[in-house]
Amino acid sequence: MAHVILGLLMLAPQSLYDLVKSFEAGVGLVYSASSGSIKRALDGLLASGLIEVESVQPGGRGRKVYRTTDAGRAAFRKWIDGPIEGPDLETAALSRLFFLGLLDPPERAAVLERIRERAAANVAELEAVERHLAVLEVPEEFHEVLAYQRATLDYGLSSGRHALAWFTERAAREAST
Structure with a gap:
């Protein structure tokens, strides 16, 4: 804050x-x-x-x-x-994005690239969890629980991939100006 x-x-x-x-x-x-x-x-x-x-x-x-x-x-x-730290990428990224206009144009691309890298790392972590869940054997009584845990993971992946695509495009646009 x-x-x-x-x-x-x-x-x-x-x-x-x-x-x-x-x-x-x-x-x-x-x-x-x-x-x-x-x-x-x-x-x-x-x-x-x-x-x-x-x-x-x-x-x-x-x-x-x-x-x-x-x-x-x-x-x-x-x-x-600085580095994009903390568990909440959205808050860390968007609070920086909000103030990006305070930086000179050449400096903005570097900040956007750091955010993009963090988003890519988050997606990679979630994809690793997805791969682990794909081979996980779960007792029958936990199938419904796992289904909603996978739905939560799917949401996180969708959100993370959207953030990654958005910041990738924005960083590329900024770098070309």
């Missing part, structure tokens, strides 16, 4: 309220967050020097507007250029 907030603050300085609205209006489609989790992430980013308070708006609540620091921009850059 911290990197998503850094990306949003790189687009424009924002208050907590603005960030909540930014999540609801855009990145929240692929990365959900509550106002409390956004506030905790802001506090951590502030404590680590990755963001700073740009201004405190006058009024009863003294609404703080945050912006990234040089260290915050470097941390964001390290994240978007």
